[in-house]
Amino acid sequence: MVMAIxxxxxxxKLKAIGVRDSKELSPAGRARLFSILKSTLNYIDYEIIEPRIIDDYVYMNALNILEAEIAIKLINRALSNAALQIVYIDSPDPRPERFRDMVKRGITGNVEVVAMNNADKLIPVVSAASIVAKVIRDSIIKELHREYGDFGSGYPSDPRTTAFLRDWVRNHGDLPPIVRRSWSTVRRLLSNDLDRYLS
Structure with missing residues (x-):
């Protein structure tokens, strides 16, 4: 997972250059905008969260806490490098005020925090951050393809990804370290009825 600020x-200006939610853009469109954003934005930063860390938090039922911790880290670093008065956050919590309060408690500076569902669709600077995160993720996926072969997008909804996982488990008896074990797709692969699932 990649989170960005x-x-x-x-x-x-962000609207004028065509910034919108990264999910609505092709990889080439994201890459083109990322190139423009690097010289347009005042500040960019991101964090890469490894699969095992995500799994640890998922097993504790605390994925939103992990996202809040990363948001806090990114905001505090930004406060040391840029003038911030207000921060918009795309909330993973269906109650955005709860996520806002979690983040607000960890911020060291005096900044207003606005958390919203679907902020990546509604607020241009959040859309810009989503493009940054997705382009970084795309580059990581390209590197992993070189190492592991073409496993598709890496999302569990991608048939190429699930086929890769089935073949990998069949050939190696376990998952590669790049995979989040907490995915339901992966849990089914590793369950007792593995043979039935793989047939």
């Missing part, structure tokens, strides 16, 4: 003093 973007800082701008001109949301309209």
């Amino acid at each position: 973007a800082v701008t003093n001109d949301m309209n």
Whole structure:
């Protein structure tokens, strides 16, 4: 997982260059915008969260806590490098105020925090951050393809990814270290009825 922060003093400029939710853009479109954003944004930063860390938090039923901790880290670093008055966050919690309060408690500076569901669709600077995160993820996936072969997007909804996992488990008896074991797809692969699932 990759989480990113973007800082701008001109949301309209982001709209003008075509910034929108990264999920609505092709990989080439994201890469093109990322190149423009690097010289347009005041500040960019990101964190890469390894699968085993995500799994640890999922098993504790605390994935939102992990996302809050990463958001806090990114915001505090940004506060040391850029002038921030307000921070918009795409909330993973269906109650955004709960996520906002969690993040607010960890921030060292005086900044207003606005957490919203679907902020990546609604707020241009959050869309910009989503593009940064997705481009970094895309580059990581390309590197992993070189090492492991073409396993598709890496999302459990991708048939190529699930086929890769089935073949890998069949040939190696376990998952590669790049996989989140907490995915339901993966749990089925490793369950007692493995043979039935793989047939």
